[in-house]
Amino acid sequence: MKAIKGRGAVSNQTSTRFNLAQHESDGDWLDDREQVDGTPPPVSTVVTELHPKTIVSFNKSPDVPFDRSINAYNGCEHGCIYCFARPSHAYHDLSPGLDFETRLFAKPDAARLLRETLARPGYRPAPIAMGTNTDPYQPIEARYRVTREVLEVCLETRHPVTIVTKSDRVLADLDLLRQLAERDLVSVGISVTSLDPRLSRLLEPRAAAPAKRLAALGRLVEAGVPAHAMIAPVIPAITDGDLEGLVAACAERGVRRASWIMVRLPNEVAPLFREWLETHFPERAGKVMAIIREMRGGRDNDPRFGERFRPSSAWADTLRARFKIAVRRHGMESVERVDLDCSQFRRPSPAGQLDLF
Template sequence: MAASTTRATRGATLNAASQRFALPQHDTDGDWLDSRGAVDGAPAPPRTTVTVEHARTIITRNQSPDVPFDRSINAYRGCEHGCIYCFARPSHAYHDLSPGLDFETRLFAKPDAAALLREELRKPGYACQPIAMGTNTDPYQPIEREWRITRAVIEVLAQCRHPLVITTKSDRVVRDIDLLAPMAAEGLVAVAISVTSLDPRIAMTVEPRAPTPERRLRAVQQLSAAGIPTYVNMAPVIPAITDGEVEAIVARAAAAGARGISYIPVRLPWEVAPLFRAWLDEHFPDRAGKVMAIVQSLRGGRDNDPRFGMRMKGQGPWADLLRTRFRIARGKAGFDDARRKLDLRCDLFRPPAGAQGELF
């Protein structure tokens, strides 16, 4: 049985609370249009709600040797795209919410992000290094259309001439070409767009509320034409579901003008593993066992291997074969074999003006 031809309304098939923090299971809130039952007895689609979060700071720091940045900004918590594999899902457990459907439907927005960023950038001890957006949840998920928090953050960074790296799977990023193109001209920005499958049926099952693959590839083309360094990520590669498309995606990325392409084998940390297993049983029952067997071969016999140096690339024969296929495909497409280091400029940064300076 192949992926369903009916578009999924959400990604996760479960909404169990996390057990890591001894949080209780959640029951329906009694809403007469609750997702567990509508007036006619048929399940109603879960609705999206957005809660305003007033954060104290907006720049998150990390010391991971697996990622090429040490700071990031997340304008939102949760993500409506509903990608079943999303490694950020477990973060919702910290809010006493499920990493399942809650992660996709009960979102948090940080409208103070731009103001907080100004405060942090003007601190005397701030040392400029590229800021990453899209490292946890997508900065261009559907609610960005109304909230425009990502755009407000980019406006601050553009004014300060601060380097920025954006990762997204949405073509909504082209809306901000007017800000990104001038930044690119000064070596201040790069964009990475995730394309995991070219098959519309698979894409709408794996990433139910993300833009179609063709729209993302058009975004790569538009950004590249505007002079913005744009890359494609095949992240993640899902064994026995999307790995057969490696060569085709690499070729399409090159044709769209991408400067490079990278990949990451699927990761299943914490609550993502049971959610992914349930999703496989629902949408790919014919190959669920095969998928998980390969995943475990990549992860040392477990659903997930969290070790630095291993979690982004996996191990074993399947990982070696995938690495070889990407190397050959990149060579045929004209990409450099090795990943290029993003050399964004930090020397142009100027802190925002203080309150008095902004009066003049």
Template sequence: MSVTLPPRGRGTGSNPFNRFAPTLSVAEDDGWYQEVPPTRATEVRIETAKSIIARNQSPDLPFDRSINPYRGCEHGCIYCYARPSHAYWDMSPGIDFETRLIAKTNAAALLEQQLSKPGYQCAPIALGANTDPYQPIEREHRLTRQILEVLLRYRHPLTIVTKGSLVLRDLDLLSQLAEQRLVKVMISLTTLDDELKRVLEPRAAAPSARLRAIRVLRENRIPVGVLCSPMIPMINDSELESLLEAARDAGARSASYMLVRLPREVAPLFEEWLQAHYPQRAAHVMSIIRQCRGGEVYDSRFGKRFSGEGAFAQLLAQRFAVAMRRLGLEKRGDVALDCSRFCPPGGQMALL
């Protein structure tokens, strides 16, 4: 297998073709030398979205609606299950996913419109289910903060999953939401090894920064937990207990985990990454993943896709359960979000 090393600060150097494209172009070496640029700049396209709340009916998810203010993610996590979605926008799930991004600049205004509809029924909104709401471009575009401001005005509950320490910028809004039991935050923590983080999640916050985010959120009385995801056999699964313990010591009160998922174009990108960074164990890693997925690299069945099956998956689940009991962590957290407070500005809250 040929290996393409990623540009500096990126998760992959490959750009596999868009599966919806009518033609396929293949690069051939014609003998002329061309210098490959050492970096790849991030491009952000502005989009006027038509809708902002995405719905799902998955029994595996604890929410039925979500908001993603961005398409693509600059964090560049090689394992990201959202990579294949970039093909819908005529871009590659490879390096395009982490360098050619789309910002939904009308997200906040559109959210107000949807929340103000007479028939809207309130339920917690998951912020950042497909890409990270606190990826680096949020510093400039501030779409996540604008969405939080709308949800606070409407007293609408939400959950946040992020591996970005930029979440601490919005402590003022999160604190007000937490006072009314309207928010939970889950910090995604994949490894405590800085070198592994550098190649696995190039532009995500360092492990120490994520632990600090947990600590500061807890100190500000914002419900916070840890998501150990994904667990990758023979890469970071040995860290499961230490991840949970470090997060608990930082202030997390709830935790969950997921086994690595490799849908569509993610599988070949991940295998290429293994060959580039862990060539001696690449075959072993993929063998265990297949054992957890019924002999395939991916299993999309509900009830199986997050946890897998087989001896390795069962052992991982047992280790997680034992660590949770030992550390006193909860699966769902200690605060239930309050939907009864929802009220559009100028409206009247329910009397009962």
């Protein structure tokens, strides 16, 4: 396989669960933002607007620390090759490969739909998670501002919200985040995988460079916004060597909380990740996959609740111990979940009605 400049996946593999046809490029590959040397990039970005009937997704998963989430966008231009959300693109009859990072969907009605949900008499507040599937601050947020509009509703209604991102674009909403933080209504996690900008470009080609993410963490802390570093995912024999360095770099910027997650390769992500390894690290591809399978009971992935986030092997135990020592050395704490204030919630008025007071 040959690497595609500015993209993570090196092919457009078909979903194996929905029997979709193979998707090939259609030849329309102009993307003006990347025509730096006069040569058009090989793959363009296309955005389609979605108009769903609801925007808040509820779940009953026993091993995630939230029960509701909002995805402002489907697909993600960051192109992280390991992204566990890639298979979800099959619901649009698209590939989890290149389609996932080039054929995107924006939801401009998100704020209105959120307001409608919060106005329901039976609604009970709990933190809404953003960034759990695709990044709320991927490049198209600069144009659509869906995430910002959702945060404005959260501030107006005093509703708690958590954010996970790989972008320093989160700082564009620092004014809102400060106000939410003053009321104990927000927490922001920024994911960093490596200190090496070259490796980061291969893993997550359109995400912010590591230095920018670290700087964003520092800015959030300075502004009084609860922020934590997510060293995620850790990829054995690829990024694990940066673990202690990342913890130290975060501590230097005033970050006091951190977490880590081992790489997961569910469903169609595993073959895409294998292609990426063979393209960029052929000399160690076998070693990487052998370690991953060792931690996942001999498989590429262990999907069982309670086990999917808890790799088990001597290698995983060593990494777990390394993280614990690094965090303790820098006076940081490991964060498992975030507790925000739900008591301030103010139900919005239904559309078209005026408040009495």
